[in-house]
Amino acid sequence: MATTAVSISKNPEAEAGYNRVDSASPKQCPVKSLSLVSALTVLTFLIHGYHPFAEDGGLYLAGVKRVLEPAMYPYQSGFVLGHLRFSIFAPILAFAVRNSGIGLAAMLLIVYVATIWTTLWAGWLLAERCFSGRASIGAVTLLATWFTLPVAGTSLMLMDPYVTARSISTPCTLLALYYALASLTQWRQENQYGLPAVIKACSLLVFAALMHPLMAAYGFCCILALGISTLYRRRTWLLSTLGLCLIAVLVAAVLQTVGPPESLDYRQVAMSRYYWFLSEWHWYEWMGLAGPMVIIGFTAFAKTQKNKNCARVALARMSITAGIAAITVALLFARLNAESLSVARLQPLRIFQTIYIVMVLFVGAQVSVWLGKNAFRWVATFGILAIIMFFAERQTFPSSAHFELPAIHQSNPWVQAFEWIRSNTPKDALFALDSDYITKPGEDAQSFRAIAERSALPDYSKDGGEAAITPSLTREWERGQTLQTRLSERTDDDRIASLRPAGVSWIVVSRNSNTAFSCAYTNAAVKVCHLPVRPPQNSTHPEPFFEARR
Secondary structure (H helix, E strand, C coil), X not given: CHHHHHHHCXXXXXXXXXXXXXXXXXXXXXXXXXXXXXXXXXXXXXXXXXXXXXXXXXXXXXXXXXXXXXXXXXXXXXXXXXXXXXXXXXXXXXXXXXXXXXXXXXXXXXXXXXXXXXXXHHHHHHHHHHCCCHHHHHHXXXXXXXXXXXXXXXXXXXXXXXXXXXXHHHHHHHHHHHHHHHHHHHHHHHCCCCHHHHHHHHHHXXXXXXHCHHHHHHHHHHHHHHHHHCCCCHHHHHHXXXXXXXXXXXXXXXXXXXXXXXXXXXXXXXXXXXXHCHHHCCHHHHHHHHHHHHHHHHHHCCCCCCCCCHHHHHHHHHHHHHHHHHHHHHHHHCCCCCCCCHHHHHCHHHHHHHHHHHHHHHHHHHHHHHHCCCHHHHHHHHHHHHHHHHHHHHHHCCCCCCECCCCCCCCCHHHHHHHHHHHHCCCCCEEEECCCHHHCCCCCCECHHHHHCCEECCCCCHHHHHHHHCHXXXXXXXXXXXXXXXXXXXXXXXXXXXXXXXXXXXXXXXXCCCCCCCEEEECCCXXXXXXXXXXXXXXXXXXXXXXXXX
């Protein structure tokens, strides 16, 4: 795509910008660069919004709140602490809140904006090394516009509209990639490594690993792929790619061999994460893997020149090498019928997050060549793309404010109910909700635990993800599904009979749910009811829930 477009470009200056001359230290105007990235940070925030309690943001926020107040979530705490086992994200954020005098809500917003800026800055540095002038601006502008672009079928986005450990590990990994690229291109041009760049790359990767070990590991794999991608000859690079793929397959085979056989119960949990298994993907998700490889492939197979396009070609070849290795491992080992699902749990296709970012930078640079100097074309093109992404975000969170800021009243009725619970129920209460509540229309994937600050039985979606990566939670998760499936449709007798032995004292059901329980709060979507010890005398007795399921 890139080489073809350059050949037909009628703008020599733009073409020269696309085919910039690499150097060990690309020339930059710090003030202009900082101003551009800062302006794009504001644009990113305006387009993609802010939803701190949604999706994985709610999982991580609940973990931070648990660190700040250890007595919080006395029940089912494994689903709060499971993803914190190998990460310092929650302790670091809690430390910052305790010692800064800034509240948690304000701290999250600061971190969110800072990670947007840092990610765009890392993208700018990579673009500056590969392109120049308007091509670099186009690359990072498209990254800002497509900031929340979904990554194939991996259940990831380039970056999330909330704060998680990935929010910090991703920019650190991109910066490590930039410094590794700087060191490798300097070695290629001057036959010596830039030691400061190597130290920076290693330090950033270590910090990323402390935040999110899995994503940092895939960042390290990208840097290994980058190391062989700086080789001059395509044949040598392809042979090295084959060797790296064989090493990846060998490592995966060892992990699969030493991994324990999975229980039948755990397999049911793992199957709820269908995106782990390529055999379960839809055709359009396969296109999400093939598309970036094709787009980047035009540059990857171009001839490198000593002082012209080696950084751009190296970055493209790195993406091809890493992508081929990840797909190969996933096809061979992430299989539903595998005795061990150790490799599937590692989700090797998550490496495509970095590949997607590289693709976006390349596409943005090429778009700038087509747009040339015409300011109207720039505004119209990126304006249309921004409107599309804004519309997609509103479709994802239709019942929530675009900016869920601390001082803004929340219009989502589910969030309003969770906030009422936080202020009006005992802190040691255990709640039950429909197991699929987080995917109900209008719920917008808002996390009960993060907002209500109360314990809850595990839900199907997010807690299912926790159980999938932590097999020891399997039994608790399955029990939670049994107790909560179709909770709003069940009888009061059955609710008490099943939930009271589990220690549940409150339930959240749909507004239309038939119940004689005392419901202290009701709004347009749900009602919050206290679970009595015995059924009310006027309760109905249709067929039991468990028989109805059969």
